[in-house]
Amino acid sequence: MSSQPYVAIARKWRPQTFDEVVGQDHITRTLKNALQSGRIHHAFLFIGSRGIGKTTTARILAKALNCTAHDGPTVSPCGECDNCQSIAQGTNIDVIEIDGASNNSVEDVREIRETVRMVPSSSRYKIYIIDEVHQLSLAAFNALLKTLEEPPPHAIFVLATTEAHKIPATVISRCQRYDFRRVTIHNLVELLQTIVAKEGLTATDDALYAIARVAEGGVRDAESILDKLITYSETTISFEDVFDVLGLVPWKAFHDICDAMLQGDITSQLEIVDDVAATGKDLSQFVEDLLRYFRNLLVYRTAGARQSLLRLPEAEMEALAIRAKKFPVVKLIRLIESFSDLCNNFDSQLAQRTALEAMLIRSTKVDVDISLDSVMEKLIHLGAGGILPASAASAPAAPASPPAERKAPRPPENPPEAEPPRGASTVRPTAKRMTLGGDSLVDQWRMLVHEAGQSALSLGIWLGRAHPVSVEDTGLLELELEPGAVQAQAFFEEKENHAQLEAFLQKHTDNIRQVRLSLAQAKKKSVAPQRQAEEPEGHIAQLATDECIAAVLDQFKGRIVQIIPQDGAENASPPN
Numbered sequence: 001m002s003s004q005p006y007v008a009i010a011r012k013w014r015p016q017t018f019d020e021v022v023g024q025d026h027i028t029r030t031l032k033n034a035l036q037s038g039r040i041h042h043a044f045l046f047i048g049s050r051g052i053g054k055t056t057t058a059r060i061l062a063k064a065l066n067c068t069a070h071d072g073p074t075v076s077p078c079g080e081c082d083n084c085q086s087i088a089q090g091t092n093i094d095v096i097e098i099d100g101a102s103n104n105s106v107e108d109v110r111e112i113r114e115t116v117r118m119v120p121s122s123s124r125y126k127i128y129i130i131d132e133v134h135q136l137s138l139a140a141f142n143a144l145l146k147t148l149e150e151p152p153p154h155a156i157f158v159l160a161t162t163e164a165h166k167i168p169a170t171v172i173s174r175c176q177r178y179d180f181r182r183v184t185i186h187n188l189v190e191l192l193q194t195i196v197a198k199e200g201l202t203a204t205d206d207a208l209y210a211i212a213r214v215a216e217g218g219v220r221d222a223e224s225i226l227d228k229l230i231t232y233s234e235t236t237i238s239f240e241d242v243f244d245v246l247g248l249v250p251w252k253a254f255h256d257i258c259d260a261m262l263q264g265d266i267t268s269q270l271e272i273v274d275d276v277a278a279t280g281k282d283l284s285q286f287v288e289d290l291l292r293y294f295r296n297l298l299v300y301r302t303a304g305a306r307q308s309l310l311r312l313p314e315a316e317m318e319a320l321a322i323r324a325k326k327f328p329v330v331k332l333i334r335l336i337e338s339f340s341d342l343c344n345n346f347d348s349q350l351a352q353r354t355a356l357e358a359m360l361i362r363s364t365k366v367d368v369d370i371s372l373d374s375v376m377e378k379l380i381h382l383g384a385g386g387i388l389p390a391s392a393a394s395a396p397a398a399p400a401s402p403p404a405e406r407k408a409p410r411p412p413e414n415p416p417e418a419e420p421p422r423g424a425s426t427v428r429p430t431a432k433r434m435t436l437g438g439d440s441l442v443d444q445w446r447m448l449v450h451e452a453g454q455s456a457l458s459l460g461i462w463l464g465r466a467h468p469v470s471v472e473d474t475g476l477l478e479l480e481l482e483p484g485a486v487q488a489q490a491f492f493e494e495k496e497n498h499a500q501l502e503a504f505l506q507k508h509t510d511n512i513r514q515v516r517l518s519l520a521q522a523k524k525k526s527v528a529p530q531r532q533a534e535e536p537e538g539h540i541a542q543l544a545t546d547e548c549i550a551a552v553l554d555q556f557k558g559r560i561v562q563i564i565p566q567d568g569a570e571n572a573s574p575p576n
């Protein structure tokens, strides 16, 4: 390393010509055209986020206007003459750079108005570059406006701002407006590559991509990150260096969390979150990175290995390829929605952590999501007009029924064409308040269970394992849970779930106020008066309590009409 004082990358390699400005071709082209045609406006408004080249472009414009190596304004200032050099160094007497943030009073602008009348000392133009111009006071803007309305022919103003909406319309209308864009990752990487080469260093591609991603389109940010890395890594800048220097979560963590999610391994996911939190990394940044990661997966899953959309190093593409195909598209969309919700809702570190963990668990644990997604995908793939016959809704559910030991003994007592459950058709229409009890208790109950599933899936699922025993005049409903339905029991023992059940019954019946639940002891379950052919019904009811099947039914607003054993050999009649 040389003994020269260290000069920051951004200053050292600041673009000196229009062609060197990165990612703002639309602006430099227009400026060059204006210079070539000699139609030079006296006021320019440069708009765009910080660190993307507004001031740099303003200085190049100043050089182009005042370069003494040419007889007049030029698109290619020499960079050698006194004017070019002093402008580049910010010491030219005719190019006045003003920080609008600290010179925002009306007096400051008045001073400009007085000096602007004086002819330039050694240049064609007197150029005022006012940075952060939106910081000017209203009085200062008014004073400026007067100058902009009648500028002396030798004066040119370049107003730069990150917040155009704070500038009075009267001022904007006097200016030629240029909107600077955030620089693409691709362009940033190219720029970084050039700088690294000029510095006589090397850097891996993935390191540069990582820098570019963090810089989010800001040239200055990218350059200052590179500065830090040059001091940190001396010769070769690696992917890991970037993560170390920036305090980012290593990329491997994202693959790990993704794999753990695929394997349903919650412990590993929580451990990764713990690692991230324990090393003091910023969780909101982590969630953003997760969002980006799953967005990449979705892009890969739907559009394939498109470099133009992903901009990832080759190794990353391969890693994505392996994982992308394991996720259904719907699942990825949901994950992305969840992560983006998380991004918006972050305030405290603890809230972040809890929300993140809950989200991970939900995405992994609730298998319903996955099963449902794959079912939906299959249905989408089945295509054929895309319209699903009503009876098909129950079809995917059948193979998913695990308790095969107790297979459906015979076809249901109803022929397939009998769509609504018997008896129910008369009372069935939308959630009307019913008087629970009497002969139709069982049918009424079935409808209520169905209705419950519509309003709250879990309530419907667990209620499906309960049977009415008695209805008392006091408004008390006695329910008995099937023997062994301990999960359902635990569910209803939760105070709020019990309250939810009572509220539901109060809403849908006009006589039930309270519920008492008990777990049936005997093998024979409900008191089902005058219905001896209960077996298939019981089967259907039991199937419907399967979380996965319940979810499918819920999704398609379907019912189980018929159970066909998976081997299909039995005399089950085909659905419709």
Ligand SMILES: [Zn+2]
Binding pocket: 066, 067, 068, 069, 077, 078, 079, 080, 081, 082, 083, 084, 085
């Ligand atoms: Zn020059």
